Amino acid sequence: MNRLSLLRLLAMAGVLSIMSGCGHSVSFEVSPTHFFECHGPNTEVHVRWRVPRGVKLPISIYVSRLGREATPWYSSGDRTGEQTTGKWMADGSSLMLRDAHGKLLVRRTITSDDCPKDKG
Amino acid sequence: MGKRLYLEGTVVTRLAKPVVLLLLCLLLSLTVWSMDRHSLSVQPMVYVFSYGFFANALPFVVVFLLLLALGNRLSLALLLTLFLTVALYGANYLKLKYLLQPVLFSDIFVLREFHLSTLELLSNYAHPVWLVSAVVLLLLVVLATFRYDRGFFRRRSLARWGVLVVSLLACACVAAGPAWLGDVYSSRRLRVVPWSPVRTVLHAGLAGAILYSDVEYANALREPASTEAIEAFLKLKPPAAAPVAAPPAAAQPDIVIVQSESFFDPEILKDIDGSATLLPNLHRAMAQGLVGAMKAPTFGGGTLRTEFEVLTGVPMHAYPKISFPYLQINRRRIPSLVQVMHQAGYAAYAVHPNDGNFWDRNKAFKAMGFDHFFSLRDFPANARHDGWYLADSALTDKVEDLLSKATRPTFIMAISIEGHGPYEHVPVADKAAWSRIPVPAGWSPKAVREYRNYVYHISDADHELGRLWDFLQVRNRPFVLVFYGDHLPGLQYAYDAAHGFDNGRPANTQRVPWVMVGGNDDRPPQGRKIYSWMMGSEVLDAAGIQPPPYYAMLDRADRLLDAPGGGTLDAMVQDGIDSLARLYLNGRPLPKLPPAPEDVQANTAIAAHATAKETIR
Numbered sequence: 001m002n003r004l005s006l007l008r009l010l011a012m013a014g015v016l017s018i019m020s021g022c023g024h025s026v027s028f029e030v031s032p033t034h035f036f037e038c039h040g041p042n043t044e045v046h047v048r049w050r051v052p053r054g055v056k057l058p059i060s061i062y063v064s065r066l067g068r069e070a071t072p073w074y075s076s077g078d079r080t081g082e083q084t085t086g087k088w089m090a091d092g093s094s095l096m097l098r099d100a101h102g103k104l105l106v107r108r109t110i111t112s113d114d115c116p117k118d119k120g
Numbered sequence: 121m122g123k124r125l126y127l128e129g130t131v132v133t134r135l136a137k138p139v140v141l142l143l144l145c146l147l148l149s150l151t152v153w154s155m156d157r158h159s160l161s162v163q164p165m166v167y168v169f170s171y172g173f174f175a176n177a178l179p180f181v182v183v184f185l186l187l188l189a190l191g192n193r194l195s196l197a198l199l200l201t202l203f204l205t206v207a208l209y210g211a212n213y214l215k216l217k218y219l220l221q222p223v224l225f226s227d228i229f230v231l232r233e234f235h236l237s238t239l240e241l242l243s244n245y246a247h248p249v250w251l252v253s254a255v256v257l258l259l260l261v262v263l264a265t266f267r268y269d270r271g272f273f274r275r276r277s278l279a280r281w282g283v284l285v286v287s288l289l290a291c292a293c294v295a296a297g298p299a300w301l302g303d304v305y306s307s308r309r310l311r312v313v314p315w316s317p318v319r320t321v322l323h324a325g326l327a328g329a330i331l332y333s334d335v336e337y338a339n340a341l342r343e344p345a346s347t348e349a350i351e352a353f354l355k356l357k358p359p360a361a362a363p364v365a366a367p368p369a370a371a372q373p374d375i376v377i378v379q380s381e382s383f384f385d386p387e388i389l390k391d392i393d394g395s396a397t398l399l400p401n402l403h404r405a406m407a408q409g410l411v412g413a414m415k416a417p418t419f420g421g422g423t424l425r426t427e428f429e430v431l432t433g434v435p436m437h438a439y440p441k442i443s444f445p446y447l448q449i450n451r452r453r454i455p456s457l458v459q460v461m462h463q464a465g466y467a468a469y470a471v472h473p474n475d476g477n478f479w480d481r482n483k484a485f486k487a488m489g490f491d492h493f494f495s496l497r498d499f500p501a502n503a504r505h506d507g508w509y510l511a512d513s514a515l516t517d518k519v520e521d522l523l524s525k526a527t528r529p530t531f532i533m534a535i536s537i538e539g540h541g542p543y544e545h546v547p548v549a550d551k552a553a554w555s556r557i558p559v560p561a562g563w564s565p566k567a568v569r570e571y572r573n574y575v576y577h578i579s580d581a582d583h584e585l586g587r588l589w590d591f592l593q594v595r596n597r598p599f600v601l602v603f604y605g606d607h608l609p610g611l612q613y614a615y616d617a618a619h620g621f622d623n624g625r626p627a628n629t630q631r632v633p634w635v636m637v638g639g640n641d642d643r644p645p646q647g648r649k650i651y652s653w654m655m656g657s658e659v660l661d662a663a664g665i666q667p668p669p670y671y672a673m674l675d676r677a678d679r680l681l682d683a684p685g686g687g688t689l690d691a692m693v694q695d696g697i698d699s700l701a702r703l704y705l706n707g708r709p710l711p712k713l714p715p716a717p718e719d720v721q722a723n724t725a726i727a728a729h730a731t732a733k734e735t736i737r
Binding site for chain 2: 040064066067070091092094107108109111114
């Protein structure tokens with residue numbers, strides 16, 4: 001493969017990494033990100049965040065069910081923290097971390113699978 | 121490595137060209153998926169590389185290849201495909217934002233009737249200046265690419281013809297919707313969520329979901345109507361029907377059908393001795409001979425199947441490939457009881473305190489012809505909740521409100537939701553009433569909790585039956601009130617704990633009660649077994665409304681069921697009705713009913729009289 005083709009591939013990889021949301025230092029982890037619907041369509045999700053100094057506090061966490069408006073769920077003046085949602089997170093539900101200006105920093109969406117027969 | 125050739129001024133090998141094309145297709149698929157996720161407002165690459173990802177990408181890749189083969193310009197094909205993609209996902213984003221519903225296959229009907237008012241409507245959502253600018257920009261790009269971009273394929277390239285033929289064939293397949301495409305775009309593979317179009321899009325992508333509907337639409341209704349089956353059915357001799365006594369216009373009864381979520385009488389369980397204290401209004405109706413047993417086409421869920429049968433008179437049995445009729449029958453007009461009511465001068469409303477998009481009811485009820493569908497957003501914000509959803513009392517409030525404001529005979533289809541499961545942890549508002557519900561000794565805690573939770577909510581349904589009944593009685597207006605359960609609930613523990621049912625048959629074969637109050641009482645429901653697709657003809661008969669031909673056929677099947685030895689449909693009746701239903705749903709003419717025996721006698725007498733007169737002359 002010649003140099004130009006290689007450059008194109010690298011450019012594509014760059015585009016993909018931008019699209020997948022890499023490249024910023026805000027950390028926003030949710031667990032689980034994927035669950036089996038053995039105990040109903042909803043689950044609890046544990047959330048952990050860490051924001052750098054450049055981000056204006058307080059941060060807010062919004063929740064949006066699929067196809068619905070996002071609503072505020074939690075707000076904090078701490079740069080790091082963790083919280084657990086109620087059992088209302090479902091397939092396609094998103095948690096969004098926003099700064100004090102309401103700017104979206106990170107979005108995390110959880111996904112599900114049908115309950116496998118051996119777990120049901 | 122072979123002969124060198126030129127592409128956009130750069131030197132690449134012959135093998136590199138398909139590789140570039142493949143990579144572009146992958147990049148296009150990823151871009152499309154990213155737009156899809158953006159239009160849903162979820163994380164950009166959620167469910168990437170799932171089956172739905174590829175199913176969603178396929179149509180875009182086909183369009184890209186088709187444009188490439190036709191125009192022979194790589195950049196043009198790519199830009200045009202991206203333009204179409206942006207247009208589709210822009211529409212999806214706006215539709216979700218304003219109508220809380222994704223773009224659906226049925227939206228094609230809007231485009232079929234595209235006129236000025238459609239444009240005006242759409243301009244409320246997307247600024248016309250943007251649209252015009254986009255079209256101008258597109259034209260400039262097209263001109264520029266033809267001017268500056270080199271041809272991708274060589275002259276008289278076989279590969280170009282190959283790509284053209286394959287992509288055209290793919291387009292033809294989508295248009296025709298062959299059965300095998302149903303395996304590719306199957307509900308199981310795509311993880312279609314029938315009650316939630318937006319979750320289907322989450323799994324299958326927007327294009328995947330649209331193609332799924334397209335294939336379903338093409339295949340689900342392809343069931344043949346058998347002339348032999350219809351003739352055999354028409355040869356059967358049911359008991360004679362009493363003539364329909366049409367009331368004068370002023371005395372036309374208001375008609376309310378209440379489809380009660382998961383309602384059945386627990387008394388049919390082996391270990392449950394009596395339910396009179398739990399369901400006093402059902403027993404009040406029983407005592408007056410107003411309760412029969414109805415076979416619903418579903419168990420534990422799938423409310424829309426019973427609802428569809430009641431509203432259209434079409435048995436689900438006639439369309440074995442259809443599981444979710446509102447989703448799979450994408451028609452602008454679905455023949456229904458509503459249209460019969462309209463012809464008889466009725467206003468027709470549907471009421472259901474849940475999201476109007478659930479099971480695609482908004483679309484289906486519009487196609488059936490309801491004047492208005494009152495869904496969750498039409499209920500007051502402080503409407504009472506009980507269970508997972510709005511209480512049945514809120515539904516009764518709405519029905520009573522509509523009837524109080526009515527200025528002409530009114531037909532209301534009220535669909536309750538309070539009794540919805542799952543029951544193990546369903547909330548109950550009145551804990552004291554809950555704890556008073558009697559449960560046989562020896563049941564496990566799980567069975568006790570599940571049974572009490574279920575009975576608590578159907579007791580509320582029964583209370584609302586009584587309330588509506590009383591309300592209708594004191595209005596000084598004739599009425600027909602129908603109340604039935606849509607199916608038995610999918611109880612996990614209580615059926616086993618109760619040692620099954622009195623008749624020894626499994627839960628999914630049991631019948632639900634149907635109550636009919638008011639109207640003419642020549643055929644009271646007591647002890648009568650019907651199928652839910654017969655309900656429409658029962659209602660018309662009770663209300664004194666002349667049945668149109670299809671409903672006359674349903675009435676005939678109903679009376680055959682009433683005949684001595686009836687109670688279950690024999691294959692001849694079922695096959696005949698299935699074939700008639702297929703004709704009816706497709707708007708094809710129905711055969712004429714053979715004259716009833718008394719009509720034959722009357723006709724013979726008239727003919728004899730005419731002959732005698734002729735002889736005298």
